[in-house]
Amino acid sequence: MSQKPTSGAKKPLIRSYGRRRTKGLRPIRTNAINNVLPSVNIVLPDDSVSVDPQSLFDLSVKNVWFEIGFGNGEHLLHQAIRHPEIGFIGCEPFINGVSALCVGIRENNVSNIRIWPEDARILMERFKPQTLDRLFLLHPDPWPKSRHHKRRFVQTETLDEMARLLKPGAELRMATDHRDLAIWLLDKTCFHSAFKWLATSADDWRHPPDDWPETRYGQKGVKAGRPPVYFSFQRI
Ligand SMILES: C[S@@+](CC[C@H](N)C(=O)[O-])C[C@H]1O[C@@H](n2cnc3c(N)ncnc32)[C@H](O)[C@@H]1O
Structure with a gap:
């Protein structure tokens, strides 16, 4: 399945990610793409239909949590094993x-x-409002050059979309080890009227909550002497 980063009649999406693949997958990975992905891959109905994300699961699920840019999926897998409901x-x-x-x-x-092995924004715009219970954006690409800042995932428009999808009281979690991006994330999100930063002390952003395993990018940051910061916001 391949869908272009465009959204219907709206303006094309600015690409926010780098490579889609590197050369050569190990056989175990190729096998998983061929035999696991088809059963977990999201296939959307016709363009005109809005989707309730709960309906994408065979089993009945209590809540839906959403991760944008899961990398190798360590965090997503950890959370899914921990919360089978x-x-x-x-x-x-x-x-x-x-x-x-x-x-x-x-x-x-x-x-x-x-x-969803594609751009998250294409899927998000198809969801019904107030249908997500938690959203994770962990170590988004920093796009450090000023001329590339428009590629950063967090923009006012994407925050508007996250606000549309999150239920009131739901949590939005972000992390980064990139100093300039940390300021960007805080600035954009704190000044968005739909979100409240939940930190009450420096400990709240210097240390992840207990249920928040460090991802590959987070570990890389620690090793390189760039300890990540962890932000939790609430959808007001
Ligand atoms: C720096 S990596 C971090 C990966 C992972 N979250 C971690 O902490 O290890 C950022 C990831 O976000 C993905 N990404 C960037 N833009 C995206 C988008 N619009 N939709 C979904 N994923 C995106 C990239 O492909 C990349 O794998």
Whole structure:
């Protein structure tokens, strides 16, 4: 399945991700793409129909949590194993990462994950309002050059969309080890009228909550002497 980063009659989406694949997948990963992905891949109905994300799961799920840019899927898999009663939707256009998550799904016999191997924004605009209970954006690409800032995932428009989809009181979690991006994320989100930053002390953003495993990018940041910051916001 391949869908262009455009959204109906609206203006084309600015590409926010880098490579879609690197050369050569190991056989175990290729096998997982061929044999696991088809059963967890999200297939949307006709363009005119809005989708309730809960309907994407065979089993009945209490809530839906959504991860944008899951990388190799370590965090998503950890959360899905920990919360079998919750439905997890992960979006990631980098096919090597998708294949890693598919391997994890098979090895752990997980049935509460659905994957959108494309740009998250295309899926988000198809969802009905107030249908997500939690949203994760962990270590989004920093796009450090000023001329590339427009590629950063967090923009006023994407925050508007997250606000539309999250239920009142729902949590939006973000993390980054990139100093300039951290300021950007805070600035854009704190000044958005739909979100409230939940930090009450520096400990709240210097240390992840207990249920928040560090991802590959987070570990890389720690090793390189760039400890990540962790932001939790509430949809007002
Ligand atoms: C720096 S990596 C972090 C991966 C992972 N969250 C982690 O912490 O290890 C950022 C990821 O976001 C993905 N990404 C960027 N733009 C995206 C979009 N519009 N929709 C979904 N994923 C996106 C990229 O492909 C990339 O894998």
